[in-house]
Amino acid sequence: MSTPFPFEPGEPPVSLTLMTHGLDLDATLTSGQAFSWKRTPTGQWRGWIDGRPCLVWIQGDALRAVGPGLTRDAVNTYFGLDLPVEEMLATFPSDPWLEKAQEFAPGLRILRQDPWETLCNFICSSLKQIVQIEQINHELRQAFGEKVGAGLNSFPDAGRLALATEAKLRACKLGFRARHLYVAARQIAASEVSLERVATLPTEEAREELLRIRGVGEKVANCILLFAFGRAEAFPIDVWVERVLRRLYFNNSQRIKHERLVTFANSHFGPYRGYAQQFLFHWIRKDPTALPPEKVVTPRVRKADLSKKG
DNA sequence: ACCCAGGACTGAT
DNA sequence: ATCAGTCATGGG
Numbered sequence: 001m002s003t004p005f006p007f008e009p010g011e012p013p014v015s016l017t018l019m020t021h022g023l024d025l026d027a028t029l030t031s032g033q034a035f036s037w038k039r040t041p042t043g044q045w046r047g048w049i050d051g052r053p054c055l056v057w058i059q060g061d062a063l064r065a066v067g068p069g070l071t072r073d074a075v076n077t078y079f080g081l082d083l084p085v086e087e088m089l090a091t092f093p094s095d096p097w098l099e100k101a102q103e104f105a106p107g108l109r110i111l112r113q114d115p116w117e118t119l120c121n122f123i124c125s126s127l128k129q130i131v132q133i134e135q136i137n138h139e140l141r142q143a144f145g146e147k148v149g150a151g152l153n154s155f156p157d158a159g160r161l162a163l164a165t166e167a168k169l170r171a172c173k174l175g176f177r178a179r180h181l182y183v184a185a186r187q188i189a190a191s192e193v194s195l196e197r198v199a200t201l202p203t204e205e206a207r208e209e210l211l212r213i214r215g216v217g218e219k220v221a222n223c224i225l226l227f228a229f230g231r232a233e234a235f236p237i238d239v240w241v242e243r244v245l246r247r248l249y250f251n252n253s254q255r256i257k258h259e260r261l262v263t264f265a266n267s268h269f270g271p272y273r274g275y276a277q278q279f280l281f282h283w284i285r286k287d288p289t290a291l292p293p294e295k296v297v298t299p300r301v302r303k304a305d306l307s308k309k310g
Numbered sequence: 311a312c313c314c315a316g317g318a319c320t321g322a323t
Numbered sequence: 324a325t326c327a328g329t330c331a332t333g334g335g
Contacts, residue, residue, distance in 0.1 A: 032316055033316090122316075122317095123318095125315090125316055125317080126315090126316085126317035126318060126330095127314090127315055127316095127317060127318090127330085127331085127332090128315060128316080128317095128332080128333085129314085129315045129316085129333075129334065129335095130315090130316070131333090131334080132315080132332075132333060132334080133316080135333090170331090173331090173332065173333080174331085174332090175330075175331030175332050175333095176318095176329085176330040176331050176332090177317095177318095177330090177331080178331090179330095180318075180319090214318090214319095215317090215318065215319090216318085217317060217318050217319085218317095218318095219316075219317060219318090220316090220317075220318080223316070236316070237316090238315095238316035238317080239314085239315070239316070239317085240315095240316065241316080281316075285316095
């Protein structure tokens with residue numbers, strides 16, 4: 001299994017073999033939390049861990065990882081293999097829907113990614129599809145990142161993006177998000193908000209700090225807390241999760257307010273509800289049979305209109 | 311052509 | 324505090 005890989009000339013690649021602890025690479029890397037991994041024709045994954053390019057794949061019941069400067073700790077941390085996932089999932093409530101979601105992809109895990117890149121990805125995520133977020137991530141790397149290998153660019157840091165112009169960002173297909181990302185980059189570059197400090201704060205205060213960043217609302221803040229800072233109690237509610245919560249737990253009632261869904265999720269799914277959220281999200285996106293068919297709302301037609309429609 | 315996308319911000323009530 | 328309008332762009 002020797003896929004050619006454009007390593008840096010000077011730095012020799014490190015080859016690691018780790019325990020998977022049940023990790024499902026395909027599910028994890030296609031579950032809408034990471035946007036810079038690409039599957040090779042042979043089923044391996046090219047991406048970045050700790051700012052270093054690498055290649056990872058499942059071999060038997062082992063996780064293989066190859067890349068310059070790669071360390072066992074970095075890989076274990078990135079994939080959350082250092083966590084007692086079994087015990088964490090055991091805290092889930094007895095819930096047939098959640099069980100279905102887990103059954104669909106038991107090896108789905110939550111990553112601990114670079115906070116800055118995760119911040120950028122989810123600022124760009126608003127009103128975008130996942131494939132488009134991946135495309136934007138790639139555009140930003142090509143336009144502003146540093147060349148690491150053949151066709152490989154690192155993700156630009158905040159200082160780099162802060163030196164750009166809003167117009168150049170807009171050229172990366174950012175649309176109205178260009179201003180958000182530009183302002184956010186300057187906020188981080190000027191240490192107006194410190195992601196290093198956020199990492200040290202309790203989740204509640206960390207969320208408040210993230211909300212000071214332009215383009216970051218409740219949903220995006222929770223995504224960053226969950227997918228970068230390892231805060232498993234964060235429960236991001238996007239249109240998909242909103243849909244699944246409403247349909248499965250509130251009889252698809254449209255007059256249930258968003259805040260009530262938040263309250264429900266926080267109390268129902270337990271301290272590691274972020275994982276529950278990710279199981280549900282992945283399940284309803286990937287399994288076409290996951291949700292029962294939409295309740296057919298028979299349109300109320302006024303008698304006066306009957307004659308018109310013939 | 312139409313509708314939707316891992317939403318956030320703004321200004322009017 | 325709540326709520327509609329608006330913000331670009333691409334996929335299906």
